[in-house]
Amino acid sequence: MSLARTRRHCVASWSWRSRCSGSHCFFGTEWLISLSLQSLERTRLLTQEDEQQPPQPPSHRGEGAPRRSFHRRRRPHRPPTQGTTGETAAAPETQAAVKAAAPAAAPQPLRQHAQPRSLDLSVVIPLFNEEQSIEDLVRQLRDVLSTIRMSYEVIFVDDGSSDGSFNVLRRAHQQNPRIKVIRFRRNYGKSAALSVGFKSARGAIVITMDADLQDDPREIPNLIRRIREGYDLVSGWKKKRRDPITRTIPSKFFNFVTSLMSGLKLHDFNCGLKAYRSAVVKEVRVYGELHRYIPALAHFSGFRVTEVPVEHRPRKFGKSKFGAGRFIRGFLDLLTVLFTTRYFRRPLHFFGAVGSLFALAGLVINVWLSILKLLGETSISNRPLFLVGILLIVVGVQFVSIGLLGEMITKAQHSEEEYSIRETIM
Structure with a gap:
């Protein structure tokens, strides 16, 4: 407390006490004056001690004089105890003994949906x-x-x-x-x-x-x-x-x-x-x-x-x-x-076989007609069979093409085959 602040405090106390009357007011005023004088003397001694010490840098609070620190004795940390409010926590030794005596809790299995009984x-x-x-x-x-x-x-x-x-x-x-x-x-x-x-x-x-x-x-x-x-x-x-x-x-x-x-x-x-x-x-x-x-x-x-x-x-x-x-x-x-x-995994085997038969039949017909033409026995232009042979060859090529397209689609969408496994010994 500074000297000026102490004086203001004493004046304010004196003015308040002066409004009192009787013996109680007199003894109270005398006691207050004695207490104020003691405070003034203590403040003067502290001021002299501060002037004799070298100046200290200001603290982060912006005050010129350093504050006196009071070291508080810290209590050892104790783990929180379980229980309801108002219950007395047990001693650490007692808690350790209880934990050692209690059996270890078995891990709880994950709850699964019950499978239907076979x-x-x-x-x-x-x-x-x-x-x-x-x-x-x-x-x-x-x-x-x-x-x-x-x-x-x-x-x-x-x-x-x-x-x-x-x-x-x-x-x-x-x-x-x-x-x-x-x-x-x-x-x-x-x-x-x-x-x-x-x-x-x-x-x-x-x-x-x-x-x-x-x-x-x-x-x-x-x-x-x-x-x-x-x-x-x-x-x-x-x-x-x-x-x-x-x-x-x-x-x-x-x-x-x-x-x-x-x-x-x-x-x-x-x-x-x-x-x-x-x-x-x-x-x-x-x-x-x-x-x-x-x-x-x-x-x-x-x-x-x-x-x-x-x-x-x-x-x-x-x-x-x-x-x-x-x-x-x-x-x-x-x-x-x-x-x-x-033929689901090998479509060319089906379409290729059918197409080959058609193409082979058309080829045989046209070769036979060509031989007759070369021998001069008949004319190809007025034979409808020649057109049938050409049609069979075209259809056969189309069937083979469809089989090739099926193979390409099968290979593009190929996934791991599903096989029927009877038993396995590992």
Whole structure:
């Protein structure tokens, strides 16, 4: 405190005390004067000491006289203790002892989505407007599947039925949770229904059958037995068909041509009652109308395919969906299967072979006509066969060009080949 400031303080205190009256005012004033004089003397001594010391540079605060620093004793840092507000922190030794005695907490595993439990058997049944036959089919399946001692599920795929099929399936699911139902918004076809059912199936063995009661569920144990013998796909063979002649004759012709062109000797490719290993249904892609050729597709992929005779029953409810349009689409799909499985990675082998035959035929015709012209037996200008030969050569060159373009596209979009691997030993 400076000397002038001390004097002002004393004057202000004296003026305030002077307004008091009585003995208390007198003693208070005398005590205040004594205290002020002591402050003046202490300030004078401090001023003399400062004048005797050499001048110090001003501090960063801009003050001329340095401030006296007071060193405060720092307390040792202690780690914060856990607990609620108001609790007394335990001693460090006690905390260390507690930590040493407590077992190390095991790391918590990452929470993952639960995977669906695999089953022994899945039965996939596509249907379209089969309201009257569903209850009988569910009852027959329950009687058969309860005797084979396998964990199972039954997956119905409603392909956009317009009748009450879905309501019947809903009631069946409420009575038996093993029955699962998938419903399409519209009719997509049997191949789409099978494809969705295959994706949802969790069984090691997958059974497919129709919902019109013509496939007998009692044949399921026979199909499973053949699968356990080592086969990957077992197709049913309706040896004695209960269908009209308008279906049996076209079906036999269709099976004969398919067996001849695919190299797989089966009597009935289109039987709905089949058994698969799960690897087959997960690898073979079914789309369009290719459900008829699943045995051929599996055969081309290297799976073992066989057939077993099954009982075929007459249709009890509804009417068949078979027509002439399906017969024609079936042969077009056969060409699709043959081309996509044999020539998808080598299109020049197909187009080049066809183009070479056309070009060779046209070349032979024109050479023969040229020889006749040289011998003077005929004139080429009035022979339409000469134009046919030229046309065959042009068509043959175009086919070869298409094959070359296909090879270029295949090489440009080439990715790692997908091979069907049966097992691996590392």
